[in-house]
Amino acid sequence: MKKLYLFLCAMMAGTFTLTAQTDCSNGRYGQELFSNVTVTSDIVYGNNLPLSNLAEDLMLDIYEPQGDTDNNRPLVIVAHGGSFVGGSKDGVDVVPICEDLAKRGFVVASISYRLGIENLLLGPDSTDGAEAVIRGTHDGKAAVRFFRKDVAENNNTYRIDTDNIYFGGVSAGGFIALNVAYFDKDSEIPSYVDTSKPNVDGTAEGNSGNPGYSSEVKAIFNVAGAIADTNWMEAGDVPVISLHGDQDNTVPYGTDLILVLGNPMLQVDGSASVHERAENLGLDHCFKTQEGEDHVPHVTNAAHYDTLRTYVGNFLYWNVCGFADAFCNDVQVVNTQELAALQQAVSVYPNPAAERITIYTGLVQGTDYQLRLTDLAGRLVRQENNLGLTTAQIERGDLPPGAYLLHLDYEGGTVTKKVIFQ
Numbered sequence: 218m219k220k221l222y223l224f225l226c227a228m229m230a231g232t233f234t235l236t237a238q239t240d241c242s243n244g245r246y247g248q249e250l251f252s253n254v255t256v257t258s259d260i261v262y263g264n265n266l267p268l269s270n271l272a273e274d275l276m277l278d279i280y281e282p283q284g285d286t287d288n289n290r291p292l293v294i295v296a297h298g299g300s301f302v303g304g305s306k307d308g309v310d311v312v313p314i315c316e317d318l319a320k321r322g323f324v325v326a327s328i329s330y331r332l333g334i335e336n337l338l339l340g341p342d343s344t345d346g347a348e349a350v351i352r353g354t355h356d357g358k359a360a361v362r363f364f365r366k367d368v369a370e371n372n373n374t375y376r377i378d379t380d381n382i383y384f385g386g387v388s389a390g391g392f393i394a395l396n397v398a399y400f401d402k403d404s405e406i407p408s409y410v411d412t413s414k415p416n417v418d419g420t421a422e423g424n425s426g427n428p429g430y431s432s433e434v435k436a437i438f439n440v441a442g443a444i445a446d447t448n449w450m451e452a453g454d455v456p457v458i459s460l461h462g463d464q465d466n467t468v469p470y471g472t473d474l475i476l477v478l479g480n481p482m483l484q485v486d487g488s489a490s491v492h493e494r495a496e497n498l499g500l501d502h503c504f505k506t507q508e509g510e511d512h513v514p515h516v517t518n519a520a521h522y523d524t525l526r527t528y529v530g531n532f533l534y535w536n537v538c539g540f541a542d543a544f545c546n547d548v549q550v551v552n553t554q555e556l557a558a559l560q561q562a563v564s565v566y567p568n569p570a571a572e573r574i575t576i577y578t579g580l581v582q583g584t585d586y587q588l589r590l591t592d593l594a595g596r597l598v599r600q601e602n603n604l605g606l607t608t609a610q611i612e613r614g615d616l617p618p619g620a621y622l623l624h625l626d627y628e629g630g631t632v633t634k635k636v637i638f639q
Contacts, residue, residue: 355423391442
């Protein structure tokens with residue numbers, strides 16, 4: 218039997234509440250509770266002009282947990298990869314994560330968006346690349362607005378909670394997710410973009426459909442994507458989690474040029490730069506570096522997919538269920554209510570620290586646990602094993618100043634806290 222925490226037993230007995238509106242009990246959103254998923258395909262969510270300037274319907278597929286009766290469900294919108302010239306909403310890069318999130322209790326929408334890069338065969342430049350990203354971003358924002366419009370006008374067909382809308386994407390879809398979150402001012406449209414083109418609107422919102430409704434999201438996930446300028450990220454912006462291979466030859470891991478047929482097209486800020494900016498701004502964020510890996514390894518490697526599924530799932534779980542600390546690890550949640558209580562009980566002091574940190578665990582004396590300290594890219598820098606005391610310490614040693622993530626692993630799961638060495 219699991220040991221309970223020292224002073225949280227009364228709360229665990231029935232007075233502990235995660236959020237006022239979202240039911241996170243019984244492990245919902247923290248683990249897969251539903252065995253099957255229902256998919257409704259080809260729902261039109263908008264319309265706009267692609268490169269051909271012939272109006273194109275924009276469609277999405279809805280994934281729902283089969284047999285679910287909840288009427289207030291978080292929504293995750295997902296955009297596929299394909300370098301803005303290929304891919305599809307039913308591609309292998311996105312369908313598994315759509316299915317697995319739906320099994321956790323989310324409603325998931327996999328979207329199509331306008332494809333095409335002008336002058337692709339001749340050698341596209343920064344204008345051509347930026348315009349392709351903007352078209353996809355406008356479509357992504359229209360998808361968010363579509364669901365808010367449905368709630369307002371159609372009595373909430375998909376039974377979603379509009380306070381819990383999330384956006385994520387893979388590769389090109391990661392670009393869209395980052396832009397949906399952080400490209401939110403007309404002044405941020407690059408000067409080299411030709412906004413007079415019929416298929417490029419001169420606003421951050423675009424005109425892909427459902428005007429008059431908000432395109433804001435609560436948090437995003439980004440798999441191997443990038444953004445044109447991390448300066449678009451500002452204090453108070455939404456949380457972000459990213460996974461990115463540090464040997465990615467398609468989308469830069471940091472700040473670098475994207476090459477097309479060996480020629481430079483567009484300089485972008487990849488995931489490492491995004492999270493450096495997030496850290497400097499104090500945004501809630503998680504970053505998992507896939508060491509030694511190229512582009513989107515989860516598509517062909519089951520272990521990498523398991524990591525992606527669990528990191529993203531845990532991050533969304535914490536955001537849905539109302540916790541300030543992002544859940545930055547790949548340990549499957551076992552008992553969500555118990556783990557949530559421990560997340561609040563664990564304390565680290567002093568924080569910031571100069572030489573060492575002391576951790577109060579909230580666990581009963583004799584409970585086995587492990588402490589891991591990682592950098593913000595997920596690399597292990599300290600580890601203490603076979604601990605059983607209610608308090609423990611980690612020495613700084615030769616670690617450089619900056620932010621780190623402390624992970625407390627025990628039989629019920631993992632709690633993560635951010636710590637800072639001055």
